[in-house]
Amino acid sequence: MKAKLSLIVCAVVVAAACGKKTEPPPAAGPAPGQAEPVQPATKGAEPAKPAALDRSKLSVFAALPAEITASSGAATPALVELGHKLYFDKRLSKNQDISCNSCHLVDKGGVDGSATSSGHKGQKGGRNAPTVLNAAAHVAQFWDGRAKDVEEQAKGPILNPIEMAMPNAEAVVALLKTMPEYVAAFQAAFPGQPDPVTYDNLGRAIGAYERQLTTPGRFDAFLAGDATALTAEEQAGLATFLDTGCNACHSGAAVGGGMFQKLGLVKPWPDLKDEGRFAVTKDEADKFKFKVPSLRNIAQTGPYFHDGAVATLPEAVKKMAAHQLGKDLSDAQVASIVTFLNALTAAPPAALIAAPTLPASTPETPKPDPN
Ligand code: HEC
Numbered sequence: 459m460k461a462k463l464s465l466i467v468c469a470v471v472v473a474a475a476c477g478k479k480t481e482p483p484p485a486a487g488p489a490p491g492q493a494e495p496v497q498p499a500t501k502g503a504e505p506a507k508p509a510a511l512d513r514s515k516l517s518v519f520a521a522l523p524a525e526i527t528a529s530s531g532a533a534t535p536a537l538v539e540l541g542h543k544l545y546f547d548k549r550l551s552k553n554q555d556i557s558c559n560s561c562h563l564v565d566k567g568g569v570d571g572s573a574t575s576s577g578h579k580g581q582k583g584g585r586n587a588p589t590v591l592n593a594a595a596h597v598a599q600f601w602d603g604r605a606k607d608v609e610e611q612a613k614g615p616i617l618n619p620i621e622m623a624m625p626n627a628e629a630v631v632a633l634l635k636t637m638p639e640y641v642a643a644f645q646a647a648f649p650g651q652p653d654p655v656t657y658d659n660l661g662r663a664i665g666a667y668e669r670q671l672t673t674p675g676r677f678d679a680f681l682a683g684d685a686t687a688l689t690a691e692e693q694a695g696l697a698t699f700l701d702t703g704c705n706a707c708h709s710g711a712a713v714g715g716g717m718f719q720k721l722g723l724v725k726p727w728p729d730l731k732d733e734g735r736f737a738v739t740k741d742e743a744d745k746f747k748f749k750v751p752s753l754r755n756i757a758q759t760g761p762y763f764h765d766g767a768v769a770t771l772p773e774a775v776k777k778m779a780a781h782q783l784g785k786d787l788s789d790a791q792v793a794s795i796v797t798f799l800n801a802l803t804a805a806p807p808a809a810l811i812a813a814p815t816l817p818a819s820t821p822e823t824p825k826p827d828p829n
């Protein structure tokens with residue numbers, strides 16, 4: 459009974475914080491009854507007793523589709539194939555040594571495993587590379603949501619001086635036009651366009667490829683009604699996740715990606731310098747707000763948080779409970795949630811993560827520029 463009450467209080471706290479004008483949460487301290495364990499504490503080496511899972515709460519989630527369909531409609535195979543090639547093509551970087559797949563390895567959870575990635579000449583940015591898997595399902599792209607969708611996002615890194623460092627869009631288009639196989643692939647992907655090799659179309663093709671990089675798995679089978687798709691321990695972990703209130707922010711098909719929230723909502727996040735979404739909107743209310751990341755494939759996508767400062771998943775979960783919900787979880791509760799999160803790992807279709815055969819260079823194709 460008590461636990462139920464605390465959950466309701468917590469839901470109210472977060473609901474208030476989820477509103478447009480985020481005021482400091484009314485109950486910024488521990489919610490009444492929050493010290494109450496959300497499930498019977500495990501004693502000794504005894505395995506966690508499956509916490510009762512209230513299936514009605516599962517409606518905050520949704521199954522992942524095979525394609526996150528663009529508003530313009532489903533992608534054609536030719537468009538996806540072109541995007542797949544462009545995503546893997548290092549010739550789209552100044553020194554022809556970096557592709558999208560260098561920082562977002564699609565066969566490694568869509569990340570590079572580094573706190574911050576290395577771009578042109580080894581330069582480092584200040585943020586952790588999030589996974590591209592299921593990213594198309596998010597409300598916006600980047601930690602601060604500064605790009606509206608994957609099509610717009612894809613045009614950024616190629617021209618970013620510390621990422622792929624190409625001088626301008628015209629240089630990218632000129633490079634692509636030196637390769638007849640690329641010209642033919644753009645024609646197949648954009649039938650009827652007189653001059654289909656454009657920078658916008660490059661963004662559309664890469665975006666169409668990313669829209670196929672979804673990872674439906676056992677959790678989706680469970681949501682669809684197959685009660686055996688998750689083990690008893692994983693279901694207990696899911697119950698702990700829900701009872702703790704993580705789903706107030708990590709919800710929807712991607713178990714996240716649907717909203718912006720303040721990092722350190724209940725308890726300030728130590729040494730937070732990155733102002734997050736504030737840099738995009740200049741709205742004081744957006745200071746220190748970040749896009750709530752997807753927890754799909756989270757076991758593969760460490761190190762964690764916008765700066766990659768936290769190495770392990772248990773530590774990330776413990777910090778989240780403390781700073782976002784004002785709850786001090788026991789090690790057993792953390793382990794239980796991690797058991798559930800581990801069940802969110804699944805791979806995109808094998809054909810999409812294999813390295814594609816790239817169009818051949820010609821004598822006209824520019825050479826790498828290490829400067
Ligand atoms: C040098 C490393 C690097 C390269 C190369 C790179 N990215 Fe990224 N990518 C990042 C980082 C770092 C971020 C986060 C930046 C931020 O949020 O400010 C990011 C963010 C993203 C996101 C947003 C995901 C989300 O959850 O918001 C997508 C999608 C993405 N990149 C796709 C691509 C594509 C497509 C390419 C190739 C055109 C590419 N990236 C090239 C490092 C890289």
Ligand code: HEC
Nearest residue numbers: 704707719721748749750751762763764774775778779782
């Ligand atoms: C009030 C909203 C909110 C709640 C509640 C919340 N989170 Fe988060 N979560 C966020 C935000 C925002 C971030 C991104 C913070 C950052 O890196 O700047 C995040 C990041 C994470 C990350 C790191 C993801 C990554 O890709 O680096 C994990 C893991 C996580 N949350 C798990 C949880 C768990 C487990 C719970 C429940 C104990 C929880 N969260 C509760 C908002 C929330």
